[in-house]
Amino acid sequence: MxxxxxxxxxxxxxxxxxxxxxxxxxxxxxxxxxxxxxxxxxxxxxxxxxxxxxxxxDEEAARQTLAMFRDLGLLDAELGAAEVEASR
Amino acid sequence: MKYLTEFRDPELARWLLDAIAATASRRWTLMEVCGGQTHAIIRHGLDQLLADQVEFIHGPGCPVCVTPLEMIDRALAIAARPDVIFCSFGDMLRVPGSATDLFTVKARGGDVRVVYSPLDAVHLAEAHPDRQVVFFAVGFETTAPANALAAVTARRRRLANFSMLVSHVLVPPAMSAVATAPGNRVEAFLAAGHVCTVMGTEQYEPLVAAHRLPIVVTGFEPLDLLDGVRHAIAQLEAGRAELANAYQRAVQPDGNPAARAILAEVFTVCDRAWRGIGTIPDSGWRLADAWRDLDAEIRFDVGGLTVAEPAACRSGAVLQGLLRPPDCAAFGTSCTPRRPLGATMVSAEGACAAYFQYRRLAPAGATHVPDSAGPAAAVEA
CATH class of the missing domain: 2.30.30.140 (SH3 type barrels.)
Structure with missing residues (x-):
């Protein structure tokens, strides 16, 4: 309901x-x-x-939220790459 | 479907999960307040994906579940009258009263009708001037605007044969009751986003201040829920307790002013009994004095009907987060959605029904069967 x-x-x-x-x-x-x-x-x-x-x-707010989630992914990828780099 | 599928994106979900895992130094105990959120968490397996970071305690935000037994009995008494067309949202029909339920009353010849909108009940009253049409007005702040407008419309159209049996409940007093209960383990709340679309967010500032718990306004799709968790854990790890809004596409700080204005006119705050929990002061709405000519409790003189809760169903403990549904002896055996002992197994928003529907049948400590229901089974209402 x-x-x-x-x-x-x-x-x-x-x-x-x-x-x-x-x-x-x-x-x-x-x-x-x-x-x-x-x-x-x-x-x-x-x-x-x-x-x-x-x-x-609010379509603009929805767009911004999804963009922020994608930024988390970029950050994740960068940190992941940095970890691989550091472990070498 | 726009605004559903994109907030179920598996890759973005993975990134949110990684961000949560990177932030959490221990397992935190969160309560999602709304039953719709409980279903989404169980259905998408978010509790399993976050098993190392979050224990979810399922909140009391299921209107069918918390409607007290005596209110069901009042509904049954009115619905059985030969002069009445009794209208209800569909999920109330199987909720057991003391002796029977609305389905059984209907099977015995009672004129019980399922409506999608309370305005449908008003239209029935117009079409049947010789009958009394009664609408069972239950729910939280989300259904209240619809129910209030039914009252306004009935009066505007001068319908003397329309009335409402009102059992509205309010979310913030229930959250306070949880936070102040002896033995409370909840460390942060994911507030019910759709309640906030109506009422806004300012009601929660005093709760944050009084209980020193983070409150994050949260939506209902997997990414919304993960973002709510992310906000809550970031605050907990930093030792902060603030009000945050993780559902900005739907929730404005002042809610829906037009709806709030009509709610303030039609309803007035009252003490309300919650099934399995007991009476919480100032936790409900009844019709305001100027609207009591539409009050079915008065019109059919059922207000004096009171009954005690049965002992067999432990839904009170489930609703307070003290008992996981699969840990109840009756779960899945003597209590199923087809033959429910109590309301938490009936409702589309009840915690017991969620665990049953998504086959989380194992008691605590046992291995869970993973959720197999995918996004394809999307729209639930």
């Missing part, structure tokens, strides 16, 4: 004063309520709980 899933907004409409959207979860689509994200637009990713979009996925 409280597992949140990211999905992409494909369509937005108004249902008697409540903002609703169609969200694509990688092929499966669902109708969700946008009452708590008044500013999201078609194409953006949100995280959905119990039929409600609760947060917009």
């Amino acid at each position: 409280c597992l949140g899933i990211p999905g992409r907004i494909t369509e937005i409409w108004d249902d008697r004063g409540t903002r609703m959207a169609l969200v694509d979860f990688g092929g499966v689509t669902r109708t969700v309520c946008l009452a708590y994200l008044p500013d999201v637009t078609v194409g953006q990713y949100t995280i959905i709980h119990a039929g409600f979009a609760l947060t917009r996925v």
Whole structure:
């Protein structure tokens, strides 16, 4: 019930004063309520709980996090190389 | 699927694991608060990959598991009434009450319906003006915005036949209860990222200060969890206790202000009994006084119904991190997801169900069977 899933907004409409959207979860689509994200637009990713979009996925933050993980790998490779060097 | 597969990348996971191993000088005890995180940890075998650096104690963040028995019994009493359509999230239907469960009530002719969103229950109330429609509003801060908007919508549409049986629970008071419990071994928390998408992170500053434990807001994919662990261990090794956010793509410091505003209007903080744990002060939400005309406990006069917890199920010890599921005598024998003794075996987020589903059947000390479920089994809800 409280597992949140990211999905992409494909369509937005108004249902008697409540903002609703169609969200694509990688092929499966669902109708969700946008009452708590008044500013999201078609194409953006949100995280959905119990039929409600609760947060917009910050694509820049996601990119930075993944870049930081890749930097860890570069560091890892360098340290690994340094260890091999030192053991010679 | 974007934002799922890239946070499951095996090569990046390896680098994070190496970074954690390079930092940890000993094994640290961490609690992941949310049941969704527990499932991800067990399913992807992160506890096995981190066996030398981390002992995971699984937190109480499973709403189905902690809903008290007496609340289930109140739900059963209401659902059995012939004038009622009783609506619930699907995972509540198999939770055993004192004598039966919602599935059995349905089988005996009760009109029990599974809904995906609480707004579905509001639509049912509109479509059936001659029936009483009751929604079982359980969950943490993540489901509360949906439930609050159901109340707002029902009132806006002047639906006299809609009400809610409310048993909401709150995460920060439960974390405080864990931190101050006698014999607590938790050295840092991985806070439930999706709760923070609603409530923000500022609630945790006082907890960090009071308990001197690192709290790292953490997501749900393998890389998110490993990054949460990495943050926590870096702080522990340096002797620091701070609030950190390892789920920045989803969590803003002030959470979701629109949701918080409606929550503050519709709900009010109350003491709440947690199944297997007991009453935690100020750990729940009930309908605020101005909304009590929608309170099913009052409408159907079931508030006085109280019962004691049964002794057979040791879910209380599991929920407090005192007992690993496979170390329980009933685990996998008299207690399975098909015939659960208690709620931790029922829920998609329960710790016992996670261990059973991913075939971690061996008691402590025995060799574990590795997790074979891959990222292909991705979306769970």
